[in-house]
Amino acid sequence: MNAPLTKLPVPVSWAKHADGQPATLVAALARNAAESGDRVAFRERKYGVWQELNWREVLAEVLAMAVALEARGLAPGAALIVIGDNRPRLYFSMLAANVLRAFPSPVYPDVPLDELVVSTRHGAPIIAVAEDQEQVDKLLDLRARIGRPTTIIYDDPRGLGTYADAGIVSFEAVIAEGRARLEREPGLAAELIGRAGPDDVTVLLHSSGTTGQPKGIPLSHRNVTRGVLNAAESGYFHAHEELFAYLPTAWVGDFVFTLGAGLMMVATINIPERQETVMHDLREVAPTFYLAAPRAWDQMLTRIQVGMKNSTPLKRKLFDIFMPHAVALERKRLAGGQPSIGERLINGVGEVLVYAPLRDYLGLGRAERAFTGGEALGEDTFLFFRALGIKLKQFYGQTETCALTAAQAEGRVKLHTVGRPMAGVELKIDESGEILVKSPSVISGYFDDAEGTAKAIVDGWLHTGDAGFIDEDGDLIVLGRVSEVVRTAAGERYIPNFIENRLKFSPYIRNVAVIGAGRDRLTAIVCIDFDAVGHWAEERRISYTSYADLSQKPEVMDLIGTVVAHVNTLQPEGLRVRRFVNLHKDFDADDGEITRTRKLRRNVIETTYGALIHALYGTERQTVFDAAITYESGEHGMIRRTLTISEVPV
Structure with a gap:
């Protein structure tokens, strides 16, 4: 940085709120x-x-x-x-x-x-x-x-x-x-x-x-x-x-x-x-x-797991002994239970030998306030970091609310909520199930968009576009986008993003698109997490040459199949994913498939992968897919891939 600048006079007054705090x-x-x-x-x-x-x-x-x-x-x-x-x-x-x-x-x-x-x-x-x-x-x-x-x-x-x-x-x-x-x-x-x-x-x-x-x-x-x-x-x-x-x-x-x-x-x-x-x-x-976003916490957990696998036998043993204990104890706390004297003693030893060193290794030894938001965080990841002694909590907000709407407070943390409204925030659910917000942090309107403003802000209430409900304790539960509520051919109502988030709780799945609106069953296009699956494959001496090669390995197909099957156990019978395909690449913002904040652009995916989706609803076990690619020079080309379609055990 430069040398200090000349000191400048500071005015004795500036714009203030009624309570005397700075207003700009x-x-x-x-x-x-x-x-x-x-x-x-x-x-x-x-x-x-x-x-x-x-x-x-x-x-x-x-x-x-x-x-x-x-x-x-x-x-x-x-x-x-x-x-x-x-x-x-x-x-x-x-x-x-x-x-x-x-x-x-x-x-x-x-x-x-x-x-x-x-x-x-x-x-x-x-x-x-x-x-x-x-x-x-x-x-x-x-x-x-x-x-x-x-x-x-x-x-x-x-x-x-x-x-x-x-x-x-x-x-x-x-x-x-x-x-x-x-x-x-x-x-x-x-x-x-x-x-x-x-x-x-x-x-x-x-x-x-x-x-x-x-x-x-x-x-x-x-x-x-x-x-x-x-x-x-x-x-x-x-x-x-x-x-x-x-x-x-x-x-x-x-x-x-x-x-x-x-x-x-x-x-x-x-x-x-x-x-x-x-x-x-x-x-x-x-x-x-x-x-940090949920994916960043997932990547941090993967980094710890990989690091422990490559660590000394003693450190691996200590990790394997104390972390399951800490996770079980944190789950007990969140359920309202109190640790016994024995559990506290074991936790104290784990704090010295495992938890504190890991927090310091991550750089989060002083993180009294750690948050995640933007989408749901996997239960296993959430429990792991809280068990480690990092007071991780969920928050909820949108750009239109300065991202400051609701958040969990220590002592009132629950696994599947985003907490209660912050001070100065009013929140209600309308008859359609949409979350409405009124707060000083809510914008007055969109830029040069009177029509969009009139739709989004009515009588001072921001229509968030998110579906949710408030539970018996006053905590907000967010289900997904109201606009994404769709129905299967049998008339069952669901939000694809809700199922996708459950699938992405797995460290092995980086992105996924669930298909099924107007169809007789659900299917999925899965993008594996290259680092996590790659490490999994190396541990099992499974050789591979690229993302595309790894994604189509039979062992990897089985691995993803177990993840999908587990999520299916949490879903109603008519909303279970029956077939899936591992894509040869991750969804890419440069290809318009996701936004820069990693949200799916469903219309682009359904257009780009229309032939693949058609195959998912057929009977074949493999399909040849011609994928468009964009080179660094900006030129466009095509590459042919043979992709395997997997059935999920009922």
Whole structure:
């Protein structure tokens, strides 16, 4: 990071809620600089060394960026494209836009050009902020396609020294310009901090686009600040957290749980060196708050299991003795039972020999608050981490609610619920079974979409599109999307995602699509988890050459068959999967089969794999499938695969 910037005057007042708390993220930044200026705000691992900036230095850099962005034409109500992995200056640019009453529109860093065009259509952004050369190249392609952005500001200069395209400028140059003006106009800093208001847009995010073009979802400063404060009142955030910024910047989970909570709770935001070093850097940070998607927890469990298999005989023996005991004890606790003296003694020994070392190995030794959300987490995975001493809990929310609707509280954790509404959140179920939410964290409407807004928000209530119910203890249970409720030919009503989640509880299944609407039985297209199944195969001396080869091994077909058969025991007779096929590849966002947040695009899957689905409802045991592929060059081709169709024992 750079040397500390010149200290800037901080105004004595800023936008506040009625309770005196900051009402904008800019106000929170000013408050932190004034009251906790020397506390570490951002810590970034760069070239193997953790480098720090305190809140006073962050405010100075944000204001310098804001001045320079204003000079380049960033106006109130305009969007700023932000693309790249987690970097301090990308976060600072978001706040700089907020200073000007503009808003960032972050984009997933791996989006292809066609998706980038869609993701940047709102707000007609003329300025973009990019992490590195790869993203600059992508933005230049975007400019060639649609004529903007005219200005591209980059953080990492490597590879960009010879670029002669107009409008490409480094953050170094931009910040230097801003500093110079701030020094010339000493009253400007205070004036800048006072511009943003609670109802200004603080970020423009996008829906996953599972059924069409993504909607623009504008979160206001009021939505984020009040939502975080309500969550803190419910005990889900604490002051001075250690946060770990590794989630995609275009996901609501990163903006609200990292940047929003970091500012409002005066936390320290730790940023890994790169995505490849996340697990290593996590161990060094040991955050107090940790959020991960269900698949990430599954992968972490697989990593532990693989590590133990390759460990010493003594460590394997200790793991095999104490972990089953811990899981059984946690299951007993969740059922309302109390551990006996003997169980507590065994658990105490396990804590010293197994549980604490494993938590430290994962980097979660200090994680007092650990959460998962977005979809259901497998019961085995959930129990494992809680048994390990990590207080893992489920939460529920959508981008439209700042992801802050309901969450489990310690002492009231149940396996199949997402907890109770947070403070300030009203929740009800309408006659169709849809979950409705009213809260200060709920958006006022979609971006430039009056029709979509009128459908989604009625009398202040957000129609979430999710089906669910509230149990006798007041806990919310989410079943799936209302729009995905379908019926078999026999008229049985079901939600495919609910069955898919149960199948994905297995570490051996990464993705799955359940087919059956209007048909006489259910079938499934399964994508194996290459790492987990690969390790399983290696332990059994089953050789393979690729994902496609491994997926079609008879032993692997039998393995997946046992998973499907187990899930069938939990399903009514008419809603059991009768046949399945292991796909030769995983579903891919670049192929449009899933969204960037890994939600299925069913219409794409049913079109792409129409011939395969037809075979699933036939009688043959094998089918030849011509699969379309896209090479890295962008060229398209076809590859022929012979896929095995398996019957599931009744």
